[in-house]
Structures are given as structure tokens and as C-alpha cells.
Amino acid sequence: MFVIGNELLKLVLIDSLILLIAIIISSIYISKKSIGKEKIALYIYMIVTFSIYNIYVKPVQDYLLPIPRTYIFYQKIVAGLSIYDFFSIGLCGMLLIRYFILKRDKGIFKQSNVIMWIWRRDVYILVLSFGGFYLYMLTGNPTDYMIQLRTLRGVITGFICVYITMLILKKYDKEQDIRRLLSILFFLNFMNVLSQVISSFFLQSISWQRGGHSVVLLDQSESYMSLFLLPLIIAKNKIISKWMVFTAYVIILLQVYNYVKMLYLNAALLLILLVIIGLMGGRISRRIRNLSMLIGIAVFIFALFFINSSKGDKMSRVGQNNSLMVAFQNNPVNIIFGIGDGGLIIRQTMSEDGGERRVVDSENEKYSQYQAEYQVPYLGTLKTSGILGMVFIVYYLVLLLKLTCRVQQKYGWYYCAALGLFLIVVSVGRLMIIAEPQIPIFLCEAYIIYALLLRVELLRLPNAVA
Secondary structure, three states: OOOOOHHHHHHHHHHHHHHHHHHHHHHHHHHHOOOOOHHHHHHHHHHHHHOOOOEOEHHHHHHOOOOOOOHHHHOEEEOOEEHHHHHHHHHHHHHHHHHHHOOOOOOHHHOOOHHHHHHHHHHHHHHHHHHHHHHHHHOOOOEOHHHHHOHHHHHHHHHHHHHHHHHHHHHOOOHHHHHHHHHHHHHHHHHHHHHHHHHHHHOHHHEOEEOOEEOOOOEOOHHHHHHHHHHHHHOOOOOOOHHHHHHHHHHHHHHHHHOOHHHHHHHHHHHHHHHHHHHHHOOOOHHHHHHHHHHHHHHHHHHHHHHHHOHHHHHHHHHHHHHHHHHHHHOOOHHHHOOOOOEOEEOOOOOOOOOOOOHHHHHHOOOOOEEOOOOOOOOHHHHHHHHHHHHHHHHHHHHHHHHHHHHHHHHOHHHHHHHHHHHHHHOOOOOOOOOOOHHHHHHHHHHHHHHHHHHHHHOOOOOOOO
């Protein structure tokens, strides 16, 4: 087991000081904004998002060393459960008591909106995942039930996020309150990113490499927030101040520099979507043309680099596809239901790239010749939930596409772009039902921002739109 050396300890202490300063500044900013009881929820949100789950520092990530940025996720208490697990289970219990015993918010889950669509879809896919895992295990295939059960953390996190999202959308109906809340959410994200960037300069010698350079953002899940920030640049809104637009540019440029492949893929799909919808509407706005040009240049540069330097990565994807097809051929029923998150497939050998695997996972894996990871963009649901899972993905993709077109026709490009981002990002897979807490939090936060901005624009939030 890796032991923290003096140099790493020194760097961690510097990073901890930077993180503490960022939290203090954010706390002062929140305390100046009068938003009532939601302050407690925002403090909790701040601690969770500032505790970077997927930190890009190799000794820490590879060996799951608890440091201030990952402490609440990696510090185990009982039976493998972390501080965050106990916190989320307790909060989930409180919300269930509020809903079932105190009979409050009774109609909250009966609403029909985008975030509820995503939540229901991911729950359906998760049920299929457990069914496919059980069938795969019954026929004597190698499985890891702990990996399968780990998805329940995502169920709890997703439930909490959706519940709080619905409460916020129910309460905030005045422009002044909405302005305060959005300002706080954006400032928290800005301080989160800023603290990572500052720390990355001290951690360069032990940070992961991306695109030939050390990463500047320690959490790759931040790439989702980059996509959600794009509409702030596409169109002006009286709620969005100039400092938000400027920092949105900076954060997106940092993400481009950080070289997260999924960011480029999603950006390319968004570009195609916006152009197609624009042509269907008979025109493409100047802002969309300018944004399309920027995205096109970035994707082109990425494509050149990818073609020249990613042979091993592409071979790895092909090897994983072959391994999954072998599992399906030996178990035809699982083609329909998948093999679950904990279903193991033969480790691909077409390249030396084993994916971004942690040393601690390799040391504790049950079977050295098998792997649970299936890191193929847009096709992850095929492994976990089979053809039926992909049907759910496509069905909700069509629903979101129809809604995006309707919004563009009625409310303009800003909201079309916002829902277009949801269409692209959530179609990747089960973003509400995964082990990384930041992503469902960011997803719900983005939906809150778009819904409240639309509410300000129209004085109320129409049921048929969001």
C-alpha cells in the first residue's frame, strides 16, 4: 500500500489551505445573501461539491487516500460506508419521513418535467440492470455483487437531488429571490473551479496527464458543468450578469485545455443538433453561428490530435466491444436485459490501455482476467441493461428532441440550447444513477438554472415547457 511521502504531504497541506480559503469565501458570499432556510442546503451542497470525488492526483486517486478534497467520500466508517453515505442515507430518511409520515409535498413526484423524465428513465434502467445481473450470475458467469450494489448510492443521491429540485422550483417565484439563488449557485461553482486551478500548479508533478500536459481541473465531472454553461454565452438574459458570462468563458476554456474527450464529443453533437433545429426553423441566429464556429474549430483540433495519438485508446474500445459480444453470445438472454454493473467480461487485450483504473481496484479485484468496466461512449447502457435499456434511452431521447424543437419555436434559441444540452448529456446513460455524487448534483443544478431563468422570462413556469 502506498504511503504518503513528505513531498506529497506538503502538497496536500497546501491544497488543503487553498480549499479552506475557497470555502470561507463562499460561506461569506452565501451569508450576505438572504435566502432563508435554503442556506443550510447550500452549505451542504458546497461541502459535497468542493470535496472532489474524482480527483486527478495519481497517488491519491490510485490508492484512495482520504485527503480534505476526498475525505467525506473515501473515509470509511462501517462496512465500507463512507461519511457521505451516512449523510445521504440520513437525509434521504428525513425526506421520506417528510413525504410519507408528515404528508408534505404530496404532489411533488407527480409532476411531468425534464428532470422527472430523467429520474424515472434511470430507475427503470437500474431495475433492468439488477435483473440482468441476477440472470448472468445464475448461469455461473463471474460477477461482483459489491460493484452492483454500489449503484444504490446513486439511487439515494438522485432521489435527494430531484426532491430538493422540485422544492426549489415550487418555492422560487419572485425575480429577486431567483437572482440571489442563481448568483450563489454560480459563485459556488466558480470558487470550486478556481480552487482546483490554483491547487493544480502545486500538484503538477503528481497529476494525471491530459493532451500532453498536467490537468488544471482536478475533477473530470466538471466537464458537464462546462456544457451547461454554454447557454450563458449563446444568449443574453437580464438575470445573467456580465461577470457570470465572463467566468463561463474562462471555465469552458479551462475544460477545453483539460482535454476531457467526452466534452468534445458532446459539443460536436450539440453543434449538429443546433444547426439541424435552426434549419428546420428556417434560420440560424448569429450567436449560434459564432458558437458553431468555435465548437467546430475545437472539435477539429481535437480530432487531429485524436487521430494521431489515440490508437491505443481506440483499440481498447474495440477490445471491450469484443469482450461484451462474447458474453452476450454465451448468454443470449442477457442481450435483452444486459449483465448489470457487476457483471464481469473478459479483460480486453487488444491494447495496453486498461482504462483509467485505480491501483486499489486492481489489487482488490476478484478475477484478474475479467473486468467490470465498459468505457465506450454512449453504449454503456448496453452492458448494464441490454437492448431494453437502450430502448428507454432512445425513447426519452425522442421525447427530449420533440420538446427541444417545441421550445425553440415558442421561446427562442436560449431555451432550445438549454434543453439541447440536456438531450445530449443525459442520453449518454444513467447520469442520475451512478456512484459519483457530483454529476446528479450538477445535472439538477443546471435544470434549476434553466427553469428559473425561463420562469423570470415568462413570469411563471408553464407545465408544458419544463
